[in-house]
Amino acid sequence: MTGRIRNQRLAARVVDAERAAELIESGDNVGMSGFTGAGYPKEVPGALAKRVSVAATEGKPMKVGLWTGASTAPELDGALAEVDGVDLRLPYQSDPTSRAKINSGEMHYTDIHLSHVAQQVWEGFLGPLDVAVVEVAGITEDGRLIPSSSVGNNKTWLEQADRIILEVNSWQSADLEGMHDIYYGTALPPNRKPIPLTRPADRIGTPYLECPVDKVIAVVETHSPDRNTVFKEPDENSRRIAEHVLDFFDAEVRNGRLPRNLLPLQSGVGNIANAVLAGLDKGPFTDLTAYTEVIQDGMLHLIDTGTLRTASATALSLSPDAVERFNNNAADYRDRIVLRPQEISNHPEVVRRLGCLAMNGIIEADIYGNVNSTHMMGSRIQNGIGGSGDFARNAYISIFMTPSTAKNGAISTIVPMVSHVDHTEHDVDIIVTEQGLADLRGLSPRRRAEVLIENCAHPDFRPLLRDYYERALRDAYGRHTPHLLSEALSWHQRYVDTGSMLP
Amino acid sequence: MTGRIRNQRLAARVVDAERAAELIESGDNVGMSGFTGAGYPKEVPGALAKRVSVAATEGKPMKVGLWTGASTAPELDGALAEVDGVDLRLPYQSDPTSRAKINSGEMHYTDIHLSHVAQQVWEGFLGPLDVAVVEVAGITEDGRLIPSSSVGNNKTWLEQADRIILEVNSWQSADLEGMHDIYYGTALPPNRKPIPLTRPADRIGTPYLECPVDKVIAVVETHSPDRNTVFKEPDENSRRIAEHVLDFFDAEVRNGRLPRNLLPLQSGVGNIANAVLAGLDKGPFTDLTAYTEVIQDGMLHLIDTGTLRTASATALSLSPDAVERFNNNAADYRDRIVLRPQEISNHPEVVRRLGCLAMNGIIEADIYGNVNSTHMMGSRIQNGIGGSGDFARNAYISIFMTPSTAKNGAISTIVPMVSHVDHTEHDVDIIVTEQGLADLRGLSPRRRAEVLIENCAHPDFRPLLRDYYERALRDAYGRHTPHLLSEALSWHQRYVDTGSMLP
DSSP: OOSOBOOHHHHTTBOOHHHHHTTOOTTOEEEEOOBTTBSOOSSHHHHHHHHHHHHHHTTOOOOEEEEOSSOOOIIIIIHHHHTTOEEEEESOOOOHHHHHHHHTTSSEEOOOOTTTHHHHHHTTTTOOOOEEEEEEEEEOTTSOEEEOSBOTTHHHHHHHOSEEEEEEETTSOGGGTTTBOBOOOOOOTTSOOOOOOOSTTOOOSBSSBOOOGGGEEEEEEEOOOOOOOOOOOOOHHHHHHHHHHHHHHHHHHHTTSSOTTOSOEEEOSSHHHHHHHHHHTTSSOOSEEEEOSEEEHHHHHHHHHTSEEEEEESEEEOOHHHHHHHHHTHHHHTTTEEEOOHHHHTOHHHHHHHTOEEEEEOSEEETTSOEESSEETTTEEOSOOTTHHHHHHHOSEEEEEOOSEEGGGTEESEESSOSSOSBOGGGOOEEEETTEEEEOTTOOHHHHHHHHHHHHSOTTTHHHHHHHHHHHHHHSSOSSSOOOTTTTTHHHHHHHHHSOSOO | OOSOBOOHHHHTTBOOHHHHHTTOOTTOEEEEOOBTTBSOOSSHHHHHHHHHHHHHHTTOOOOEEEEOSSOOOIIIIIHHHHTTOEEEEESOOOOHHHHHHHHTTSSEEOOOOTTTHHHHHHTTTTOOOOEEEEEEEEEOTTSOEEEOSBOBTHHHHHHHOSEEEEEEETTSOGGGTTTBOBOOOOOOTTSOOOOOOOSTTOOOSBSSBOOOGGGEEEEEEEOOOOOOOOOOOOOHHHHHHHHHHHHHHHHHHHTTSSOTTOSOEEEOSSHHHHHHHHHHTTSSOOSEEEEOSEEEHHHHHHHHHTSEEEEEESEEEOOHHHHHHHHHTHHHHTTTEEEOBHHHHTOHHHHHHHTOEEEEEOSEEETTSOEESSEETTTEEOSOOTTHHHHHHHOSEEEEEOOSEEGGGTEESEESSOSSOSBOGGGOOEEEETTEEEEOTTOOHHHHHHHHHHHHSOTTTHHHHHHHHHHHHHHSSOSSSOOOTTTTTHHHHHHHHHSOSOO
């Protein structure tokens, strides 16, 4: 016993993970905690995977619907995908095994805007939620839950599920208590009210998750770290992209289009995002705020140095080094960090009101400014749209970033036509590669093509793009968005056939 | 003098349209009123077109940037496009001459979410606004403006423009006074506050447009009707589509997923939309509300019969018969209709809060649920995205409607891959054709393909779609969204080459 379960009734329900997993039935929809490798249940998923595996050998195949906040970790997504235990996965994943099963057609996947998930469950659009499996950092005397290193959809899972399994993880800092802000003011229409949040640091709810004790069928104690991926130093391309973004912010401030302390930052996860955050630390901007999904190393560092005043998110996603720093100082970070349900961290109403500066990585963009965030060569899912749509559509300025090539130069990330669209031409303000920045605001498609090819495309592909655009301008069915339909996706097909987009 | 100009200073600035048009310079960005053929200036645009024409013969070509609420009429869009007087048009148009000039590459067009326009102008993203040309129904003693039959972006034009030209149209009902609700609570971040609107009929502003008298450089008196397109009775396909939609609403109510009086209706313009509205009048739903862009004949009829309690919009778009009824009874309609700025009628915050039922027409959808609302064969613009994205992304349920074929059966509106994406797979709940309804909520792409082909495709194209899907499922680069890239757009290319998508 770790002392994390202060409620007597729930302490009496402690079982081991195997026993808990037995309470999940084939065909159940299971809502698990977890967001970008933080706060996911550590043991029940593995025990469930073992059950599925045993059931298969007994000729009784078992599958569940698996819902989460966003991505989890190999011991959850990987373990369940490996044994073919998942019928339908939603709303986001980034696991190699899970991805392989989806792309081989053995698993269904529904890729949903992260702000849409909770409401769609409440609305009954995704079917009943049978079981919730939620990691928490502790349980109070009166049975409320101290959330873990992510909040995600946990509020909704606990309210909507028929049965609840809790994992109490004593590895998580006990000082997480008080860091969260769980808003209980949501409703279904026609009873929705304005969300009273006007500053990133505003607290509009309570630090605890409510949990109907009667629904809790098992409590499992764990002591395991989050996924905590090792932090990589930004590479040369990422640093160049970051420079272009920072120069752009600087120019916007000089032109009176942004305040000197910018506007709340939203930053996707990864190498480029970290490079931008690292660049911000070198000045000249101070007194910054963030209203984002995930706090990763770069952002924690900005908090440490004081450049970032406060940050709101729904999850942490830290390296082992950073998480140690966080856990040792969680009580201090509590004044600077707010963790919220993802329906609030990503809410269109709030994102638009705050005027976020949205910065997200992409797979490819086309010469007219359409963006693909999810699919390789039109068919193969990579991860998912995540919250990029929630932020991009409603941002003050929506910035998308990518190196200009991938696969050692075999792929151009600026293409004639994207093979899948996640962000339409109507939602894309700025595209940045290491080559430069294209400011698309207010431009017609033809003017976008000129600036995108010139500023963003890699020199190896720039003449090919110019050639396509000029021939399309001459021969297309219409000259608003000139395309040659029989060629528009030929770069992707060439890559599938030959391993390179280059002719 | 019509008595509509009650302010003495502004009455003294009355000139004829030719004189007013002379106050517009080449290179100016001009913000004109007008939304779906209502409330646009009737005389200054024509006078400006004449000036452009004369200037051209004198070897002094003249072009302006033309910004509006949405579509206008031949005497505005048509007249200016005809003389090549427009460099860049935004955010929406539906004029044949304008469309032809855009698609021939002679005119630039930027197609913007209607809720984004005002904020982008305030943010300075579209450049300076030099002149506003705004139709009003009258001017009060103290110089405030009585808005006309549309509000659109007029509040922003009047505030942002350096110079203002007013058209006072005495054809518009004097009883429009009091029907509008102009919200003056917007701001730029970080100073934005919640928009205090929780019911479609809420009034949160004032009935008048504020107008700095010093900026008014000319006032023109007119007496001309709006575009007022003749109403067509719904055809057989539209009636069938409407039946499917109404059956769906009925089932949602029975399954407890919608209240008995539904939720606020948003309805695009046109034949299918009118058919749905006509169907709603036959029951069983009563006490309905609408929160939409445009009030057209079908909606006015629902107000007349009492089925619709109240409607909020930014514009009227009525037939000559309906507009006569409206003008004769405007004082009565004032209690049931609210006209607002389009940034509020289409605001993501409000649309999501109210939980609108969004119903919009489309050009085509693909088997995975991506929707094209704007482009013919990938290159040629039809009209624009309008407000469909504002509503679809934030709706309670997002419904897209189209007959299953176009051009007498030569075009299938259900295709392997759409040739342009305006609404991504993440934003589309329901697709309806006269063949049936596809409920895509919660489905993976492969499951969407099965239901879309089976329920929505025309029998002439269904086997071809099945064949594509089955071969893609076998041979695609990935099986999440199986596509054959060399074939995905071949139906469109075939139409361009042969005039039919059929092989």
